[in-house]
Amino acid sequence: MxxxxxxxxxxxxxxxxxxxxxxxxxxxxxxxxxxxxxxxxxxxxxxxxxxxxxxxxxxxxxxxxxxxxxxxxxxxxxxxxxxxxxxxxxxxxxxxxxxxxxxxxxxxxxxxxRKTLGIAKEEDFMGRGLSYCATCDGAFFRNMPVAVVGGGETAFKEALYLTGMASQVYLIHRRSEFRAAKTSVTELFKEPNVILKTDKIVKELQGEAMLDSIMLEDVKTKETEIIKAEGLFVSVGxxxxxxxxxxxxxxxxxxxxxxxxxxxxxxxxxxxxxxxxxxxxxxxxxxxxxxxxxxxxxxxxxxxxx
Ligand SMILES: Cc1cc2nc3c(=O)[nH]c(=O)nc-3n(C[C@H](O)[C@H](O)[C@H](O)COP(=O)(O)OP(=O)(O)OC[C@H]3O[C@@H](n4cnc5c(N)ncnc54)[C@H](O)[C@@H]3O)c2cc1C
The missing domain is CATH 3.50.50.60 (FAD/NAD(P)-binding domain)
Structure with a gap:
């Protein structure tokens, strides 16, 4: 029937x-x-x-x-x-x-x-270091450096979840203010393994078979830097x-x-x-x-x- x-x-x-x-x-x-x-x-x-x-x-x-x-x-x-x-x-x-x-x-x-970043190689690295869900995939990155992109409530929740397993958690945001609730911001910044990268966008994903590092670009100065991150969690809306x-x-x-x-x-x-x-x-x-x-x-x- x-x-x-x-x-x-x-x-x-x-x-x-x-x-x-x-x-x-x-x-x-x-x-x-x-x-x-x-x-x-x-x-x-x-x-x-x-x-x-x-x-x-x-x-x-x-x-x-x-x-x-x-x-x-x-x-x-x-x-x-x-x-x-x-x-x-x-x-x-x-x-x-x-x-x-x-x-x-x-x-x-x-x-x-989840929205995607819309940058080159995003699809290639999907499931090879790049994820849209920390709760689903975070455990694969135990003791590894990871990054979260986004400044909203979900990005903060994802980053906080990852602090418990990853060695280092970069939070990358294109602005210097966050949309996330104040309590979430305070809670995340209490964690010793969080590094903040504000006014930055993800410019390039780097690695051979798996993601290995990320090139960031400063939205104001256009200067670039490379951070070591074997996991990237996209949380941009x-x-x-x-x-x-x-x-x-x-x-x-x-x-x-x-x-x-x-x-x-x-x-x-x-x-x-x-x-x-x-x-x-x-x-x-x-x-x-x-x-x-x-x-x-x-x-x-x-x-x-x-
Ligand atoms: C990481 C994260 C953390 C969150 N934390 C909170 C929180 O702490 N508190 C809170 O209140 N809210 C939270 N939210 C928001 C909350 O999850 C959503 O508002 C809520 O799940 C919306 O419910 P929904 O039933 O409308 O849609 P969803 O939960 O998105 O469910 C929709 C379902 O439809 C299915 N579907 C889609 N297209 C098709 C199709 N073509 N055929 C068949 N099935 C399909 C999907 O697979 C999915 O299972 C969070 C969201 C995220 C992403």
Whole structure:
């Protein structure tokens, strides 16, 4: 059976919350996930700002709890990357590499992913020293010098995580001020193995088979310097992850516009958006969960009206 009441694309906190709400209303639901269960939360070491856990919780534990809750209400999960969404007369068609699925409503919860630096050899060194996720790959760099590029909250979290295993952590940022919270900045700079490189950009990646060092350029003086770093963690912002949608739905730089905050329905009837993929100001677990609940409830009402 490839027919469902609701297909949820993405298994991050938005998708899993939508699954809890729609599953609890006894709809037949399928979650399609193209990578790992839990989205960006599963790639986060420690979460301190999601309410209900006074001493924080690991990303894996939080996702495991959400998934078990969704399963309790009948959620089915398949690991398949969605390649296309089509509007049909009576339903929606969702196409993956090997299958076609149909549903009366779709919730898009595909989130956002890391921006690349856009410099030469970036793809060549991917998985050979260059990574976009310290929690996933940090352990490969035990006792080695590494660098993190970025000045936001995520970059600081990644750098702090790496201080516990790498011999040295360079933090490279193109400005001298940071977007990260003051507490995160203070916490990182307490660590003895952190070296700050402000007003610098990554100019060149160097090494044979594996990354070995990085050439930095000063944005003001244009002077260059080479630092020894066998790992480089890129954390320079996020981009919307719904490229398979092309321009099917109204969006702002790929982030989906919703008709209103009450239903989170997109420009296509029966297709809803929740979480980081939505055009909004705060992209956090708490807001993703809120979106998942709103979209989940709205879908239930939509199905009743059909
Ligand atoms: C390193 C890092 C640390 C963070 N720390 C915190 C924190 O401490 N506190 C906090 O509140 N927030 C934190 N955030 C932000 C938080 O993780 C996100 O706001 C939240 O995960 C958004 O949830 P989501 O469900 O919208 O999307 P995501 O968690 O991004 O999940 C989207 C899912 O959709 C899947 N997907 C995408 N495209 C497709 C496709 N075509 N087919 C099938 N599946 C697809 C992805 O593989 C992914 O699993 C952090 C983010 C990062 C990157």
């Amino acid at each position: 490839r027919e469902y009441d609701v297909i949820i694309i993405g298994s991050g906190p938005a998708g899993l919350t939508a699954a809890i709400y729609t599953g609890r209303a006894q709809h037949r639901i399928l979650i399609l996930e193209g990578a790992v269960l839990g989205g960006n939360v599963a790639l986060t070491d420690q979460i301190d700002n999601y309410p209900g856990f006074p001493f924080g919780i690991t990303g894996n534990e939080l996702i495991e709890n959400m998934w078990r809750q969704a399963q309790r209400f009948g959620a089915e999960l398949k690991y398949e990357q969605v390649l296309k969404l089509e509007n049909k007369v009576t339903n929606k068609k969702v196409v993956t590499a090997g299958n076609e699925y149909y549903a009366r409503a779709v919730i898009l919860a595909v989130g956002a992913k 996020m981009v919307a992850a719904g490229e398979f949608l092309e321009n099917l739905l109204d969006n702002e730089n790929g982030y989906l516009k919703t008709k209103n905050d009450k239903t989170l329905e997109t420009s296509m009837a029966g297709v809803f958006a929740a979480g980081d993929i939505r055009s909004k100001t705060v992209r956090q677990i708490a807001t993703a969960v809120g979106d998942g609940a709103i979209a989940g409830m709205a879908v239930c009402e939509y199905l009743q009206r059909l």
